[in-house]
Amino acid sequence: MEPATTDSHADAHEEHHEESFWRKYVFSQDHKMIGIQYGLTALVFMLLGFCLMLLMRWQLAYPGKPIPAIGGLFGADNAPGGIMLPEFYNQLGAMHGTIMVFMAVVPLLVGAFGNYVVPLQIGAPDMAFPKLNMASYWCFLPGGLLMASSFFLPGGAARSGWTSYPPLSVLEDGQTVWLFGMILLITSSLLGAVNFLVTIIQMRAPGLTWMRLPFFVWAQLVTSFLLLLAFPPLEAAGVLQLFDRLVDTSFFMPDGLVISGEMEDFRSGGGSPLLWQHLFWFLAHPEVYVLVLPAMGMVGEIIANNTRKPIWGYKSLVYSVVFLGFMSFIVWAHHMFMTGMGTVISAFFQTTTMIISIPSVIILTCLLLSLWGGSIRFNTPMLFALAFLPMFAIGGLTGLPLGLTASDIPLHDTYYVIGHFHYVVAPGTIFAIFAGIYYWYPKVTGRKMSELLGKLHFWPSLLFINGIFFPMLIQGMAGLSRRLYDGGLTYEFAKDVMVWNKMMTWSAFGLAVVQIFFIVNFFMSLKTGEKVGGNPWRATTLEWTDAPSPPIGHGNFPKIPTVFRPAYEYSAPGSDEDFTAQSQPQEA
Amino acid sequence: MSVVIPYNVDPNPETGLYNAKLGVWLFLASEVMLFGALFSTYILLRTAAPAWPTGSDILNVPVAFVNTLVLIASSVTMVMSWASLKLNDFAKYKLYMGITCLCALAFLGIKAYEYGTKFSHGDFPANSTFLGIYFVLTGLHMLHVIGGLIVNGYLWGPGSKMFQTEPDRFANRIEVAGLYWHFVDLVWIFLFPVLYLLPGAGVVAGGGH
């Protein structure tokens, strides 16, 4: 595509032969192409997770009413006459959670942004193991497709919640496919984690010392560590659950089970349902920090860039992220407070849960203080990044009452929990992802996305998303349980908070509508977006200053840069420009 | 076009490691957690059970004893094959690596025999949590042996051509494959006593079903 000089024409021609379409776009080993593959695939999965949610929200607001317009499409097994059946609702819930966490957000944060940006930010020509990188995508894609296809397989999709607690999950349909899908997704993440760690530890450009790393790279480093050590136990647990399902072992099945009046006497019994919960949450708690650390990293990048000043307290940020990563391995049982936990273990986990909130407070404080003294540009990426702060604060703060056993009694398994974590993952992480897409779009395509459409996307999204999730906190406080097919209609005790459901659902539809601005913007800007130079945001980090936008093919940098400065030298005293590239030599 | 990845062959002066070596150690760390979860399962199931069988009452200790020696031997020949390469003795390398692969095959053969007798006696994973965890642990370990055998077989056969062109890189590959192989051995060193030798407790009810 790039006009080649006559001199290199022969070269280019040869390359062209070597890099067939398949090698270049499908089985690519270039981290940038793999990043794009991850990004597009995960966005499609996110759209799917989003659509499943819309169906659920319809049912919650109008229980028993036929789904309008498209209700007939789901077949008599799922929605006869367009009216959703409980088994279908449970499938939607389990798959919405699974898809959003494992097939949309993690692949976006790590697979897409991590892959594309990290090697560029550290001045590396590619990831350390390009083939492994390709393999990791090619585990992710079949894993994801398998999961998504489970709706169409006999038996349907998994329906025991994304948490898949046995004995239920061992008994219900759809779970086998879920387990195989998870094993593929986990393998993909493990391969990716090894790759990221080696790349970041080994391949930083000369002069790029640890304390000069962009904060985003630190976040990815810690994230990879979490994936590396937390995922294997879930893989093991998945294998055990497969055994329980397929060959009737009893790892999670206790003695004396009587299912619908029938004794399970073909099993030996003797297993422990709680064992699954330990192994699951040993992954899933670190996983929730996987969902937020890279998001914090992106927000940090964008805030530094758009305040035109260094991030405040870079070192505390780095130490906090590392500490957060470490602590996230020892808080998992706070999801199990209501399983009959004794005083000693619960005291331990309450304490660690309170401790882990401290680094989050420090990170948020640093990001907030970074705003002070800035010269703040309110472009679209910055708006999303700024919104992340108070939204994450609501999500994080609502984690505190859940983290104490006593106050968790009324709140556990209510919509308060749903509200808590959606505030961190949706207007938190998803907003950070949007910020990242708007910010790095010019890097990938050489064009900016439209600011007007961006703002039309941002403001209503912010409004609607709060319209969905804030009422959840109110409903949960009144005791409304989660995972209810009829939204709680059966019960009297939470009657008066049910009125919110319609408003929440219409907010969700509103949210869907305004995503159209994003989708249009995303595709249209490929053609019509304003063409920009290498460094449209006037940023300091290597991906902008030392590589063209879009970057040259495989290899990234015309010449591997050398780094002389910290990551965020904005408005440095004595400099004429309001930014100084990391690779700009210090004057003698 | 190919990109030159730094520290693919020579160690990074800062860390003292080449990429693949760090990579395989990280991978092994994740493997530790994988088997750790299964050991955790073993311990919890055993603690919670009113009775637990003595391994040797159910499993064949002499056969597993031989298998342990086979695997240990393969570990030694693996490290010897690496040492031979470092001494530039390609013939010896071929010999030792060949023995390593044969040992792996022998291990798998013996294991298959063990499984076969178990199944023909009607001892299936569903019969007890002991047999369940036995089959999961040894089965997963067996998959690791098979994986190692494939890699080592490749490095013994077609892969060894690299020694002519890039001897250092090839020696690295052997070192990395060796790290993995020793880990597989190391896991077995725990599996053997834990599954086959540890004394049980209480009276195990019934003859299986």
Add this chain to the structure above:
Amino acid sequence: MSGHSPEEIRASVKVYMLVFGALAVGTVVTVLASYLDIPIGLAITLALLIAAVKASLVALFFMHLKGEVRTIMWTLMITALFFVVLIAVPLSGYADSLSIQWSSWGLGH
């Protein structure tokens, strides 16, 4: 690490042989020890102890962990820590719940 001189390699070959011997002996000893008529706690400790020694030999000498670089040592130490946590917590959770009976049936006195 990979820059071993031939002399060093030859010296370590001797070590490998010694380790091989030790591992073989260790295997025999574990099996023999399992026939000892000792209390169960002691028997388990002994078997795991021998396994730990054997495993350390493999790790230290075959895997060259002896004198390995800091990055790897740290990684392994953190992994070991989480390994212990992963085993200890489910177990102590089990021990901590004193008022719980481990059966669904037959609460009758």
Add this chain to the structure above:
Amino acid sequence: MKDFLNLPPDWSAHGAPIDNLIALIHWVMLILFVGWGAYYILVLIKFRAGASPKADYHGAKGTISKYVEVAVVVFEVAILVAFAFPLWNERVAELPDENESERIRVVAEQFAWNFHYPGADGEWGRTAPELVDTAANPLGLDRDDPASADDIHTLNNLYLPVDKPIILYLTSKDVIHSLNLPYLRVKQDTIPGQTIPVHFVAKQTGESEVACAQLCGLTHYRMKGFLHIQSQQDYQSWHDERTQAAAAAAAAAGM
């Protein structure tokens, strides 16, 4: 101070401290959020590019943030030690005297609640999984055990006396459920293979609901029971009546 939370009515003796804890945390959350929020809005206005064309390389000085962080730490330590630990200890470690309490087995199943009262003898009859019959004997009660003669079984209706310590022994026949008594601030998973005690005192009579709080399958959403908290006299007469009826039925079956 806690009305703004709109928690469900509290009919239990132990609920007030829990509600107060929730209220306390929410007040602190609110203060933090409003404080930081005010700062946030102020900063966005004050340092917008239009008003502040040149950024200050050094940025914020001063140590207020340190104090806030330390204050958060102190608050969390205090709340753990002063409230969280003792409250939970009281919940799980201080079971009331069995002889002075009303003791009831709760056996959850897909999708119903079985309540098993020991009857006049204060002892449950033996139960066993192989005896379970969905319609005739959902508890799997051994009719040959003399202790079972006067046992009361109710389906989806939990009768409790007011002002008396109550111990529920929770278990499940099949999957994990969770006993949720919102008005009594009780929530506890029922786990097959385990029997977990929960204790409380109801301090007010009334009718309310028993909910299942853990996804347990298709009709999880309808796994509802009814809670009847009665005066001690009413409860006693209900109990006597049911005991006699049970004993009579057992005698009739024995003939």
